[in-house]
Structures are given as structure tokens and as C-alpha cells.
Amino acid sequence: MAAAAGVSRATVSYVLNGVDARVSEGTRERVLEAARTLGYTPNAMASALRAGRTSVVIFALPNWPLGPVVAELLSGSVGELDRLGYTPLVHFVHASGPDGLQRACDRVRPVGLIAPTSALPPLELLRANGTRGIVTLGPPPEEGVPSFTLEQDRVGTVAIEHLAERGHTHVLALTPLGSQLQPLGELRLVGARAAAARLGVTLTEVPANGLARGLARKPTAVYAFNDEIALGARDSLPPGVALIGTDDSPASRLAHPRLTTIQLGTSEGHREMARTLHALIEGRDVDATPVLLTPRVIQGETT
């Protein structure tokens, strides 16, 4: 490559890295031309070895149900990271072994990492690996590490509050089926129960396939673990019974009547995650106060 342009390897490096001050316009052109005709791409491994850092950011995704919430989360943060010039790649925590994430970090030496606190490799190992920025999903692992928490328990709280405001005093909660969703469901119920106790709401909990049994208790409103369950239950509800789902799925928006649902985090919040990571990598000081991504009600026509 250097030979083809008739210059030294150093000059090529300067041109391709945009250190314009150093090379004359003529040489620059010549180098770029040669690079184009040869289809030259710098070897990122060599560059990373020399520079001590890569451009990769690993986003470690916890074992959440793959659906609209995760889609939003990824397209927001991954999209923003890409725009900032990084190479965002997603690691599925549950698809590999317990120390899969650590192995992945050892192998690609990401400059940044977004990971659930529960799957986070020891911080000192990461730092030794050249990881400059670390952001966690969930509680901060130690002071100073920025964290973003999707407040799952607040989903239940917000739902009950919303219904209570509208005068409902007897709410049926449709909880998830299937073991994968169980922990998430329990988390949301904790918030719902607390809010119900606080607001004087009677809460009946039944699994999603026990709708008929639940309806026997004559609730005036139904809170469903997700929009899928909500939409499934909708047509079996007696007239006048309110319904609120969770996830702000595309389906909820398109349903007739439009389903009232709960959004778990905003695109802006997810982009903010990416920008925080970027600031850390750049060595800027960052406000490390844990960020709580609080769910909010998307008002539809069913409550």
C-alpha cells in the first residue's frame, strides 16, 4: 500500500487517520487514490494492538423476553453508539455460559461495555482489558459507575396508580405464564401489591390462563403483565371493565380500541445511556447518579 502510493507507511497512516496538518494536499490525494484502487482497509487488529484500544462496545443483554421493549432498548442505544463511531455488538448473556461475558470481553477488548450488574465481570479485570467505559443495567456495582435501571417494580405501581386515579378499587392482575417470564412478573407484582395496599385497592392475582376464574371476583379493571396477555383477554372482559397492558407494543397501538399500556423506557433514555458511555470513554467527567428509567402510562382507550 505504502509502496503503491510511493510514500512511507507512516504517511499512509497519517492520511487515513485524518492528521491533515502533516501531509501536503498532493500526497494526500495520491494516497487516497491508491487506497481506493487497492481496496485497502487498515488492519484493525494491528491498530488496536498498537493503540491499546478497539472501537467495539459490547452490549450484554440480560435474559429478558425478546419483544418490543428490548427492540426499543437496542435500537436506541445501539443506533446511537453506531452514530458515535463505535462498533456496537450484542452479547446474549443467557445463550452462553456463566462467564461467557468475561470471555467475550477478553477476546474483543471492548472499549465500552453495557451489561446487567448481575453479569458484570470484575471491574478491575475490565479496566485491565482496556475497557474505558462501563455502564450497568440495574444497580451500580460500586460508587462512580453510571447505571440505568429499568424499574420493573414501578411498572406495577404505575399501573395500579393509574387505575386507582380512575376510581377502580378492585383490580385483577394477569400474571405471566412460562418460567422465563416469572421473575419479571414477580418484580412487577411487588410494586403493584405495595401500591394497592397504599391506595386501598383490592388486588387479585391470577395467571394469564385463569382469566375466567379471576373475573368471578368481579374486578372493575384488569392489569396485564404484557400487551400480548392484555390483548388476549380483552374480548372476554365484561363491558365497562378497564384494561391496562404493559410494553407499549406496536400491537397495542394498533388495537381497536387502542390499548392503554405502559412504556418501560424512552428512546431518549436509551440514547442517553450511549452518550454516557461515550463520555466515559472519552475520559470526561460523568454524573454517576443512578438513572431510573421510570415507566409511564401510554393512555389508550381501554382505561
Added chain:
Amino acid sequence: MAAAAGVSRATVSYVLNGVDARVSEGTRERVLEAARTLGYTPNAMASALRAGRTSVVIFALPNWPLGPVVAELLSGSVGELDRLGYTPLVHFVHASGPDGLQRACDRVRPVGLIAPTSALPPLELLRANGTRGIVTLGPPPEEGVPSFTLEQDRVGTVAIEHLAERGHTHVLALTPLGSQLQPLGELRLVGARAAAARLGVTLTEVPANGLARGLARKPTAVYAFNDEIALGARDSLPPGVALIGTDDSPASRLAHPRLTTIQLGTSEGHREMARTLHALIEGRDVDATPVLLTPRVIQGETT
């Protein structure tokens, strides 16, 4: 590290790479002990530079709706790749720009790549990058490149065939709402239309929110684009109307009555993808006949 164990760097390399023939048991122990106490991890960048290959496999995920099908696909193939010793990472094609995948490949130099044919960087570039194995999702980009196709159109075919076998002659198709799902829906309808024409079935197509309108045509069976739509429609169906969904979602299995649905690919098929890639990377000869992952009906209680 070498110093700490009192041996040469070469010896450390041999021990850690399991070239046992070369080192004595004593030295081996000493090196491993030193590695443990120092928390030493080889620098994968340097190793990759030297070896000319990484352990990374990029799985480029097309713009498919994030749900049970993708979850299955990933946990099958990613899990298997992990087990084979690779470092599988997922790239979301739609979250980055049009040549995002190529940039990602340039930056991490994956030894293997699974990508939709439509997003595949030029093969010669990949090969120049050190990518030894390439498998596509969709039609093969050129002879000899193994490919796996999720036959989306066959979803419709299989659904109509299943219903026709059970004597249905007037089927209502509930098509997706939302632009993201539109292309997939159209693909499935193509198959459904062809099968309907062939088998003498009358097919009525309405969007998922037009169920009432569709039911006015008195269908004896309903085919839904996905399980979410199917479960949403279920309770509005007149008694005796059959129902088949798509995706084999957890929800379909847990519904009462259990929903008949269509599975789009098996875990075994997905693992096979991973093994094919592995064989290619190892330089073994591989049967490159395009593999069609044919959908199949999961019999429930609604047809």
C-alpha cells in the same frame, strides 16, 4: 508474566495454548500458578494479529420482529457457537447504517459470519479480512456458500394446507399491522394465496384490526400472521371456527385451549447452521446445498 514464572515468553505461550508436548510437568505447573496469581489473560489482539484470525463470529440479524422466532434462532445458533469455542456476537443490521455490517467486519475481523444475503459485504472483502466461514440467511450469494432459508412463504402454504386437510374451504387471513411487519406478512400471504388457489380454498385477507369485517364473510377457519394476533382474535370467534397462529410462541403453548401454530425453524436447524460454519472455518468440505428451514404445524386444540 514470563519473568514471574522464571521462564521465557515462549514457554508461557506454549503452556497456555496447551502444547503440552513441549513443556515439562513442573514448568507447566509453575506457569499456570503464576498466571493464576497474576490474573494474567493473554492479549487477544496481539494473538489475533499474529495468528491472522480471531475467535469472533458475527451473527448479523436482519430486520425481523424481535420475538420468539428470533429468540429461538439466536439461542440455538449462538449457544452452539459458544459451545464450539467461538465468541459469538450479534450485529443488528437495521440499527446501523447500510454498510454497518461491513464496518463491523473490518473492525473485528470475525473468523465466521452469519448474515442475511441482502446485507452481506462483498465476499472477497470478507475473505481478505480473515473471515474463513460464511453462511447466509436467505438465498446463497454465489455457488458454494452454504445458506439457510427460513421459508416465510411456506408459512402461508403450510397453514392453508393444514386447514384444507381438515375440510375448511373458506379461510380468513389476519394480516399484520405496522409497517415493520408488512414485508414479512406479504411474503407469507403469497404462499397462502397459492395454496388456496391450488386447493380450492376461498381466502379473505383483512388486517388484524378488521376482524369483525372479516367474520362477516363467514369463514370456517382463521389464519393469523402471528400468535399475538391469533390470541387477540380468539375470543371473538364464533364457536366452531378453527384458528391457527404463527411463531410457536410460549404464549401459544400456554393458552387454553392450546393454540395450533406454526414453528419456523427448529433448534436443531439452528445448531446445524453453527456446525456448518464451524466446518467451514476448519477448512473442511461442506455440503453447500441450500438448506430450507421448512415451517411445520404444531398441533394445538384450535384446529
Added chain:
DNA sequence: TTGAAAGCGCTAACAA
């Protein structure tokens, strides 16, 4: 404005 050269951390061929 440009070239020469050191060195990032590792592996493998060769020497001892």
C-alpha cells in the same frame, strides 16, 4: 513535508 525505526504482545521456527 516526509522517512526511518521502535515497539504494542503474541506465536512459531530455529538454536541450544
Added chain:
DNA sequence: TTGTTAGCGCTTTCAA
């Protein structure tokens, strides 16, 4: 059985 050393492709300092 072990050590020495060249070199993977790049960036960056120093010298010209």
C-alpha cells in the same frame, strides 16, 4: 526441554 528471535500491521516519535 527450554530460550532466542523474527515478525504480524500499525502508530508515533525522532531525525532529516
